Amino acid sequence: MDVTGKGRRGEGASRATTSFVRGPSRPRRSGARSAGLAGLAGLVGLVGLVCVAACTPAPIEQPPLDVAVFPKVAYSGYAPSGTFKVMISTGADAPRWAVDDPSVASIEPAPAPSIPNTDVTGLSFALLTTKRAGETGVRMTSGDKVVVTRLVVTAYTDADLAAGKARYTTPSTDGARTPCIQCHARDGGVGVDHSPLKMGGFDAPAILGVIERATYPDSPSGQSITSSFAPRGPLSFAQHRWNLGDAERAGVVAYLRSLPLGGL
Numbered sequence: 001m002d003v004t005g006k007g008r009r010g011e012g013a014s015r016a017t018t019s020f021v022r023g024p025s026r027p028r029r030s031g032a033r034s035a036g037l038a039g040l041a042g043l044v045g046l047v048g049l050v051c052v053a054a055c056t057p058a059p060i061e062q063p064p065l066d067v068a069v070f071p072k073v074a075y076s077g078y079a080p081s082g083t084f085k086v087m088i089s090t091g092a093d094a095p096r097w098a099v100d101d102p103s104v105a106s107i108e109p110a111p112a113p114s115i116p117n118t119d120v121t122g123l124s125f126a127l128l129t130t131k132r133a134g135e136t137g138v139r140m141t142s143g144d145k146v147v148v149t150r151l152v153v154t155a156y157t158d159a160d161l162a163a164g165k166a167r168y169t170t171p172s173t174d175g176a177r178t179p180c181i182q183c184h185a186r187d188g189g190v191g192v193d194h195s196p197l198k199m200g201g202f203d204a205p206a207i208l209g210v211i212e213r214a215t216y217p218d219s220p221s222g223q224s225i226t227s228s229f230a231p232r233g234p235l236s237f238a239q240h241r242w243n244l245g246d247a248e249r250a251g252v253v254a255y256l257r258s259l260p261l262g263g264l
């Protein structure tokens with residue numbers, strides 16, 4: 001199963017905002033490339049106008065950006081024994097990256113990820129590695145353009161990570177507690193990628209909605225509008241409603257955020 005070829009991702013193709021909100025890693029329809037990244041600034045303006053009427057911005061939402069950087073708000077975590085990385089991307093030329101508070105995370109340019117059916121031509125990538133819980137601005141400079149996005153790092157404990165890993169991998173005879181790894185094993189190229197490359201644009205409630213209720217948020221509010229994939233609404237796999245205990249809820253999100261990034 002590839003990570004982008006699900007029917008669900010085609011559903012919103014006719015919506016006015018999707019050419020921007022779907023983000024840079026979505027396969028582009030033919031012809032879209034010529035409008036391409038140079039046209040993103042205009043699209044951002046359009047999204048801004050549309051959103052005045054139609055969008056409910058999350059509190060963390062930032063003003064429209066005149067150069068695309070994805071995600072606009074990146075979510076990750078920190079725990080003493082895990083390594084948490086989250087990817088950020090831009091269509092801007094020759095970007096330079098910095099974090100405002102280097103005690104929260106470091107950032108370095110990264111190679112383009114390799115994801116089936118996904119065109120990353122013309123995009124540049126960077127990897128944030130978290131150092132502690134907290135928040136910081138992430139600054140992308142390209143020529144005279146500066147775009148500041150946000151990194152939100154949640155504090156997790158090693159016990160969270162252990163609980164998440166156990167839920168992820170432990171066999172069960174209860175169908176609602178099927179180990180995640182049964183379908184999400186990525187070795188050998190099978191399984192759905194939900195490593196931080198994909199999840200970085202979603203906060204914990206959104207990710208838990210996918211896991212427990214088989215749905216992404218419906219509206220393109222806040223963080224999700226600039227996720228690299230920015231899927232929306234119900235999964236095509238409607239039975240994706242897994243049982244999680246309280247400790248497992250934080251733990252699974254922590255564990256997902258600590259997985260090595262898919263496609264790198």
Ligand code: HEC
Nearest residue numbers: 006178179180182183192193194210211235236237242252
């Ligand atoms: C029976 C197979 C199966 C099991 C078990 C399973 N998943 Fe999934 N999961 C899927 C499929 C298939 C998708 C993609 C659904 C779609 O795109 O419509 C998915 C999507 C996801 C996504 C969203 C990523 C994306 O590609 O959109 C997350 C996050 C996720 N699963 C987490 C989990 C967690 C955590 C568990 C264990 C608690 C789990 N899954 C168990 C099959 C499974």
